[in-house]
Amino acid sequence: MKAKKLVLTVAACFLALCGILSENIQEVQAEETLPLQQTVYDVTVEVNSTDAFDQIKTSLLQSDLLIREGIDPTLVDFQNSDFILGQIDTTKISNQDINVLINIKPVSETTQLLIKSTITTKISLHVVDTQAPILALTKESIYSQLGNEFNPWDYLSYVFDNSNENVYETLEIQNGVDINTEGDYVVKYIAKDSTGNQTELPLNVKVGKRIVVNGGVASGDSIETMLTLINNVRAENGLNPLQLADAAGQTAIAIRAAESEYDISHRRPDGSHYKTALSDQGVSWCHSPLEILTSSGSTVEAKLNWWLNSPNHRAILMQANYDTIAIGYSGKMWAAIVY
Secondary structure, three states, X not given: OHHHHXXXXXXXXXXXXXXXXXXXXHHHHHHHHOXXXXXXXXXXXXXXXXXXXXXXXXXXXXXXXXXXXXXXHHHEOOOOOEEEEOOOOOOOOEEEEEEEEXXXXXXXXXXXXXXXXXXXXXXXXXXXXXXXXXEEEOOOEEEEEOOOOOOHHHHEEEEEOOOOOOOOOOOEEEOOOOOOOOEEEEEEEEEEOXXXXXXXXXXXXXXXXXXXXXXXXXXXXXXXXXXXXXHHHHHHOOOOOOEEOOHHHHHHHHHHHHHHHXXXXXXXXXXXXXXXXXXXXXXXXXXXXXXXXXXXXXXXHHHHHHHXXXXXXXXXXXXXXXXXXXXXXXXXXXXXXXX
8 A cells, every 4th residue: 555655656746747847848949939139220321311321331330230140250351241221211301220131241262151141130220410501601701881782692602401401591691781880790691401400600791981082093102112113023024014004093993902901802892803993994904904912011012022922913913915003002901903
């Protein structure tokens, strides 16, 4: 009787043990069949980026993707490996889930059997806009005469945004210029895109008195001195002397000197070419007028030396076929036109 009980007890224990082992085996099998969670890699590119593909490729290669796939990066020929992406759209700000297939190219045939031939992964592509609009003006500063019409739009060169938004229509111009009051003013041009990126540029505007040349002739000892010095240099170079312009030409150059005192440019305050200062006074010419400007130096000799030490300015003063020069100044600004 005791022997039967012992057998039954051993059998019961054996069955219980088998049950435990069976449960453990099922759990192990269940764990083995569970898929490994795939890593999704975040990649950020600018809207309308022209090199989004290269950015994605670089980002993946710099990540731990190869290591996670059990691939030694030193065995991979990155340049010749093929990256095949699902459809992407960089034309608008968005988040996109993209599938990626990579055909691995080994560095040599001997390593081909040591690494996987393909990898599949996913990226979360974030298309963003962090770039401010590009804004440009035709000038940084201008001089405007009292009472003249002033239109700030005349000095806008272009405005563009990488998102291809029409930021021109939303361009803000803060214009506080009073054309009837002398003074220094600042006009602000503000370009902003829909994501809040902003560019701001100033235009310095000086409103001053109307330029009037009394008697129509700008002359004097300093101008005669400048003419003599220029002709001395021309003589040293075997060139004929230049004649000082007539009253109309001297009036024109006096106006150009006054205009350039506040805006060192070969464009006039209204945006027209400097030649119009001559034509406005009825001056005609055989050779195309060439203008030079300088505010450097405190003496006539120093200003001429500055011109002569500049190859482009010297070339204008040494024109062989020209015979006339208009010379004028306003404050520290000296101007001359040969024609």
